[in-house]
Amino acid sequence: MAERIGALTRRLDGPGDPVDSGAMMRLLRLLHAVGREDLPLGRLFEGHVDAVQIVMRYAQGEQRARVAEMVARGATLGVWNADLPGEPLTLADRRLSGGKSFASGAGLLSHALVTVDTEGGRQLILLDLSRTPPVIDRSVWQVAGMQRSESHVVRWESAEIAPDDLIGVAGDYVREPWFAGGALRFAAVQAGGIAAVVEGARDHLVTAGRAGDPHQAARLASMYALAQAANAAVRAAGEGWFDDPDARLPLVAAARAAVYGAGTQVIALAQEAVGVQAQFTTHPLAARIADLSTYLRQPAPDAQRMQVGAAVAAGILRVDL
Numbered sequence: 324m325a326e327r328i329g330a331l332t333r334r335l336d337g338p339g340d341p342v343d344s345g346a347m348m349r350l351l352r353l354l355h356a357v358g359r360e361d362l363p364l365g366r367l368f369e370g371h372v373d374a375v376q377i378v379m380r381y382a383q384g385e386q387r388a389r390v391a392e393m394v395a396r397g398a399t400l401g402v403w404n405a406d407l408p409g410e411p412l413t414l415a416d417r418r419l420s421g422g423k424s425f426a427s428g429a430g431l432l433s434h435a436l437v438t439v440d441t442e443g444g445r446q447l448i449l450l451d452l453s454r455t456p457p458v459i460d461r462s463v464w465q466v467a468g469m470q471r472s473e474s475h476v477v478r479w480e481s482a483e484i485a486p487d488d489l490i491g492v493a494g495d496y497v498r499e500p501w502f503a504g505g506a507l508r509f510a511a512v513q514a515g516g517i518a519a520v521v522e523g524a525r526d527h528l529v530t531a532g533r534a535g536d537p538h539q540a541a542r543l544a545s546m547y548a549l550a551q552a553a554n555a556a557v558r559a560a561g562e563g564w565f566d567d568p569d570a571r572l573p574l575v576a577a578a579r580a581a582v583y584g585a586g587t588q589v590i591a592l593a594q595e596a597v598g599v600q601a602q603f604t605t606h607p608l609a610a611r612i613a614d615l616s617t618y619l620r621q622p623a624p625d626a627q628r629m630q631v632g633a634a635v636a637a638g639i640l641r642v643d644l
Contacts, residue, residue, distance in 0.1 A: 324431050324471075328368050329397040331357060335372070338391050339379040340501070344562050351511040351561045355554070358515025359522075362614040363471035365512035367401065367428050373505055374400035374436040378449060380501065381491030390449070393434070400449075401428040402436045404496070407476060414439040414446070417486070419455070422478035429459045429475040436490065443493030448484060455482045468613030500571045507560050509621065510578045514553045516615040517586050521546045523608040524593040527600070542596045549585040549592075556581035573634030576627040583627075586619045 334353060341347035350372070358365035378390045378400075394400070406412060407422035423437060435452055438445045457477035464475050496502065525543060528534040534543065560574035590612050594601050601608045634640040 324364060324367055324428075325397070325399045325433070327364055328371050328399045331368050332371065332375075332394060338375045338394055340376050341564075344565050347561045347564050348558070351507065351557060354508055354511040355515040355518070355557070358512035359519045360515075362512065362516045362519075362611070362618055363469055365515060366469065366472045366509070366618060367399075367431070369508045369512050370401040370427055371399055371432075372508060374402045374434070374449075376501075376505075377402065377436060377447065377496070378490055381447065381495040382449075386449075386487065386490065398433045399428070399431070400434045400436060401426070401432045403427075403477065404438045407478070410478065412437060412439050412479070414441070414448070414484070417484055419448070419450075419479040419482045419484060422457075422476055424463075424476055425474045426457075426459075426477040427472045427474040429457070429473050429477050430461075431473055435477075438496055441493045445496045446493045447490040447496050448488050449490050450484070450488060455479065455484060457482075466617055468610070468615070468617035500568070503572050504564070504575050506579055506621070507557065507564075507575045509618075510560075510575070510582045511557050513582045513586060513615070513618055514550070514557050516611070516618060517550045517553055517582070517589050520589050520593050520608070520611050520615055521550050523611050524596045527597050527606075527608060539596055542592045546589050546592050546596075549589050553578075553582045553585035567639070570634070570639050573630055573640050576630040576634075577640065579621070580624065580627045580631055583619055583621075583624050586615055590616055 331353065336346045336349060341350055354365065354369055357368050375390065375394055379387055382390065403423040403426040405424045407424050410422045412419060412421040412423055419439070426435070433452060435450050437448050437450060439448065457479050460476040460478065464470070464473070524546060525534070528539050528543070533539050556578040560578040563574050564571055593608065593612060597608055600606050601612060603609060631640065
C-alpha cells in the first residue's frame with residue numbers, strides 16, 4: 324500500500340492545496356480513479372493527501388520543507404482525529420497518552436497527524452511513527468468491508484514528542500472551509516467506488532449473456548444515471564470551489580448527499596441484477612459492494628441534506644445546466 328500511495332503522490336500537482344479549479348479537478352479525478360480501482364487504497368491515499376495539505380497549510384516554513392522532502396522520499400501520512408471513547412489522546416509536558424479510533428493505515432503509514440484538545444482548541448501533532456510508535460489493537464476492526472484500510476485502535480502511554488512535532492496553532496484543524504470542505508475528497512473516492520460497482524454488475528451480466536434482458540438493461544441504465552449524478556455533484560463542487568465562497572460548503576454537502584444516495588441505490592440495483600452470486604466472497608463484485616457499503620457510512624448524512632436545503636432556500640444554490 325505504501326508504495327502505491329507514493330506512486331500516486333507523484334501524480335499530484337504538488338503537496339499543497341489546489342490553487343485553482345483546474346488543480347482541484349485534477350485532484351478529484353485522481354481520487355475518483357483510485358476509488359474506482361481499489362476503495363481501501365483510495366481511503367488511505369485520500370487521508371495521505373489530507374494530512375499533507377494540512378501540514379502545508381498550517382506548518383512553519385522549515386516544517387513544510389521537511390515534510391515536502393519526506394513525502395518526496397516516499398513518506399506516507401494519515402490523519403487520526405477520532406478520540407478513543409473513555410481514553411482520549413492527551414498531551415501533558417510534551418508526553419502523549421491515550422488513544423485514537425478508526426486510525427486508518429495503522430501499521431502501514433510512516434507518519435500520523437493526530438489531534439489533542441488544549442485550552443486554545445484542537446492541536447495538531449505530526450508523529451513519526453518509527454520514533455513514536457503506538458500500540459495497535461487490531462481486534463476492533465471486524466467489518467464486512469474496507470478491512471484493508473487497517474482502521475484500528477491505537478494507543479500511546481507517556482510517549483515523548485519533540486517541540487517541532489506541533490503543527491500550527493490550536494484550532495487550525497477545524498478551520499473552514501477546509502475542515503468540512505475536505506469531505507469533497509472522500510466523496511470523489513466514493514464516487515469512483517460507485518463506478519466500480521456499476522462496471523462489476525455490467526461485466527457479470529455481459530459474461531452471463533443476460534445484459535440484453537429488458538429488466539437487466541433497465542437496471543444498468545438506472546445505475547449509470549445514478550453514478551453520473553454522483554459524479555456531476557462532485558464535479559460541481561470542485562469546479563465551484565473558487566467561485567462563490569458562500570456556496571462552497573453547501574456544494575460539498577450536496578456532493579456528499581448525492582454520492583450517499585447514489586451509492587446505496589446502485590448497491591441495491593447491482594445485487595438485484597447479479598442475484599445471490601454477488602453474496603459469494605469469491606465473486607469480484609462482493610468485495611466492491613462490501614467496501615462501498617462500509618465507506619459510505621460517513622458521519623451525519625442528515626446534516627448534509629439539511630445544509631443543502633437551507634442553501635437552496637436562501638438562494639445560494641440554484642438549479643442550472
